[in-house]
Amino acid sequence: xxxxxAILKGKYPAKAHARxxxxxxxxxxxxxxxxxxxxxxxxxxxxxxxxxxPFRQRRFFYYLTGCSLPDSYLTYDIQSDKSTLYxxxxxxxxxxxxxxxxxxxxxxxxxDIDSVLTTPEITSLSSSSIYAIADQVSTSVxxxxxxxxxxxxxxxxxxxxEYEVPRRQPYITWITQNL
Numbered sequence: 001x002x003x004x005x006a007i008l009k010g011k012y013p014a015k016a017h018a019r020x021x022x023x024x025x026x027x028x029x030x031x032x033x034x035x036x037x038x039x040x041x042x043x044x045x046x047x048x049x050x051x052x053x054p055f056r057q058r059r060f061f062y063y064l065t066g067c068s069l070p071d072s073y074l075t076y077d078i079q080s081d082k083s084t085l086y087x088x089x090x091x092x093x094x095x096x097x098x099x100x101x102x103x104x105x106x107x108x109x110x111x112d113i114d115s116v117l118t119t120p121e122i123t124s125l126s127s128s129s130i131y132a133i134a135d136q137v138s139t140s141v142x143x144x145x146x147x148x149x150x151x152x153x154x155x156x157x158x159x160x161x162e163y164e165v166p167r168r169q170p171y172i173t174w175i176t177q178n179l
Contacts, residue, residue: 010163011066011110011111011112012065012066012111012112012163013066013112013161013163014063014064014065014066014067014083014111014112014113015081015083015112015113016112016161017063017064017156018036018064018076018081018083019081020156021036021064021149021152021153021156022036022076022078022152024155024156025131025148025149025152028148028151028152029148032078032129032131032148033078033079033129034077034078034127034128034129034130034131034144035075035076035077035078035125035127035129035130035131036064036074036075036076036078036131036132036149037073037074037075037125037130037131037132037137037141037143038058038060038061038064038065038073038074038132038133038136038149039058039061039072039073039074039136039137039138040057040058040061040062040065040067040069040070040071040072040073040074041055041056041057041058041061042070042071043055043070043071055068055070057070058136059157060133060136060149060153061074063153063156063157064076064083064153065083065085065111065113066110066111067085067107067110067111069087069088069102069107070088071087071088071119072085072086072087072088072119073085073086073119073122074086074113075122075125077127082114082115083112083113083114083115084113084114084115084116084117085107085111085113085117086116086117086118086119086121086122087102087104087107087116087117087118087119088118088119089118089119089120104116104117104118122140122141123140124140124141125141128144129144129145130142130143130144130145131143131144131145131146131148131149132145132146132149133146133149133150134146134147134150
C-alpha cells in the first residue's frame with residue numbers, strides 16, 4: 001500500500017474523476033460528447049441576520065473539482081479533456097470584512113483543473129450537448145441531459161481511488177489494533 005500521507009499531499013484527482021465519469025457515461029451511450037456542467041453550492045444567508053449559513057459543498061461538484069469555494073462552477077469539455085473552474089470575482093465591498101478571496105492563480109495551483117475564470121465569464125456555453133444535474137442548474141444554462149451525469153457520478157463515487165481510501169487508513173488501523 002502506498003504511503004497515504006504522500007498521496008494526500010498531492011492534488012485531489014479531479015481530472016481522473018471526470019475521465020472516469022465520462023467513461024461510465026459512454027458505457028451507457030457511446031455518442032456522449034459535449035460539456036459536463038456543474039454548479040457548486042450557493043452562499044446562503046441566515047434568515048433575519050446578516051451572517052452566512054454554514055456552508056457545505058455539493059458532493060457532485062466536489063467530486064469533479066476538489067473545490068470547496070461557494071458560488072463556483074465547473075465545465076469539463078469531453079473532447080478536449082479540459083476542465084475550467086469558475087470562481088467568484090473580487091468584490092471590493094466585501095474585502096474589508098472577508099479579506100481577499102482566492103485568486104485564479106491560487107485556484108490553479110490548488111485544484112486539478114486546466115484553467116480558472118470568474119463566474120461572470122460563464123454567461124453561455126458553446127456546446128450542443130450539455131450534461132448537468134437536475135435542480136442544480138441556473139437559468140443561464142440549458143442542459144440537454146439532466147439524468148446521466150448524476151447517475152455516472154453516483155456510480156463512480158462507489159469505487160474509491162488511492163486518494164480517497166487512505167483518508168480512512170488511520171481509523172482502520174486503530175480499529176484493527178484495538179479489536
